[in-house]
Amino acid sequence: MIEMTHGSTAVQNDHGFTADQKQIFEAAEAFARRELYPLAQQMDENEWWPPGLFARIGDAGFLGVTVGQESGGHGLDYVSAGAIIQAFARWNHAVALSYAVHDNIVLDNLYRNSNANQRSQYMVDMIAGRKIGALGLTESGSGSDALGSMRTTACRDGDYYVLNGSKMFITNGPIADVLLVYAKTAPDLGHKGISAFLIERNYAGFHVAQKLDKMGYRGSQTGELVFNDCRVPAGNLIGDENNGAKIIMSGLDIERAMIAPICLGVAERAYQMAIEYSCARKQFGQPIGSFQMVQSMIADMYVHIETMRSFTYRTLSECQHRKDDTDRSILHMMTAASALHASEACNKVLDNALQIHGGIGYIWETEINRLYRSIKLLEIGGGTNQVRRMIIAGEALSDIRSVNYKTDARE
Ligand SMILES: Cc1cc2nc3c(=O)[nH]c(=O)nc-3n(C[C@H](O)[C@H](O)[C@H](O)COP(=O)(O)OP(=O)(O)OC[C@H]3O[C@@H](n4cnc5c(N)ncnc54)[C@H](O)[C@@H]3O)c2cc1C
Structure with missing residues (x-):
């Protein structure tokens, strides 16, 4: 290809x-x-x-x-x-x-x-x-505060690290062969004491505790992972010991940038379906697309999708051009904004698309219903929309922040 x-x-x-x-x-x-x-x-x-x-x-x-x-x-x-x-x-x-x-x-x-x-x-x-790969950062007690509240530890023992703890809501977790997992190697150092490890599914002490049953994105496997004296070869440490936060942060920026094209694809399909249904479905002897209130919903969907498209690809282009920048504040802000905008715009597009489908849209097994059930995840995963707003405001107000305010939340 x-x-x-x-x-x-x-x-x-x-x-x-x-x-x-x-x-x-x-x-x-x-x-x-x-x-x-x-x-x-x-x-x-x-x-x-x-x-x-x-x-x-x-x-x-x-x-x-x-x-x-x-x-x-x-x-x-x-x-x-x-x-x-x-x-x-x-x-x-x-x-x-x-x-x-x-x-x-x-x-x-x-x-x-x-x-x-x-x-x-x-x-x-x-x-x-x-x-198949998966990434384990979130734990049941550490989501938005992923770094500060992380409880999974990794202790050096000769040529191995011994991991103990668990990871929650891990995409691909139940089917993954290779897992990029974050753990605290120096818990006293807070986010400066985190390291990244590659773990294979057959390592003793690792198991998938449960596969989760979700509202949307069903079929994409999500699970809870447990590490119980899991011995990981020291050669599977990624980067330097205690340098995991940097890896997490750069990864989260790219992850947020890649949330937007998912939202865009879902919204485009919903828009296409809404147009087709507006032409095919007749009420009062006319296609419902001839009614101005339906047309208004379609016009709003179009505007959301085209603004989403512009911002999505502008952000991805910046990610490419700035990939070697040491100062990541612009990328940090833009990727948070792109994911925030796309997830909320997708939500609005799906709301209109389902409304245009009327009662049939409310039926679980219809495609438009499946698309509708996808809208919440990308307002939550990879850092919630509240956290994204914190990032944007934090960067916008960075002069104040450097004086008064510092957090190691999932920023
Ligand atoms: C289907 C699915 C797949 C996922 N895949 C992965 C994965 O592959 N790997 C991985 O590591 N994680 C994954 N996650 C986890 C996801 O990133 C977290 O769920 C997310 O970061 C939120 O954490 P939480 O669920 O613990 O919510 P919490 O942090 O408990 O937040 C609960 C609510 O409080 C709000 N809140 C928290 N702190 C603040 C604050 N300071 N100010 C304002 N509001 C705040 C949040 O915005 C939210 O509304 C996945 C989650 C789901 C549902």
């Missing part, structure tokens, strides 16, 4: 993509409509993950998107990665979520932070989709 020239002159199309990015988007869209859409209903009904799906996505060339070619990836940019996520989300948002966690939140993170040994040991199988 991803056969493209690098560094081509940026010929913009209507959506602001270069010709290469447009080609990637179209390939991902065709794949998602053909391969992922037919799975969506069953995934939603049964919280079912199709076995072997990551390998099929890998075979189609959609894994390792931002990983350098020297490490077996495609070496593409964050805009291209977002385009694939948007395309997948149009047709199967549960797969898009699991995909974003594997390819972006884990693989991109590992590529940026792991050493040559770790890359060669894990990345080939992950890019082929033979091994």
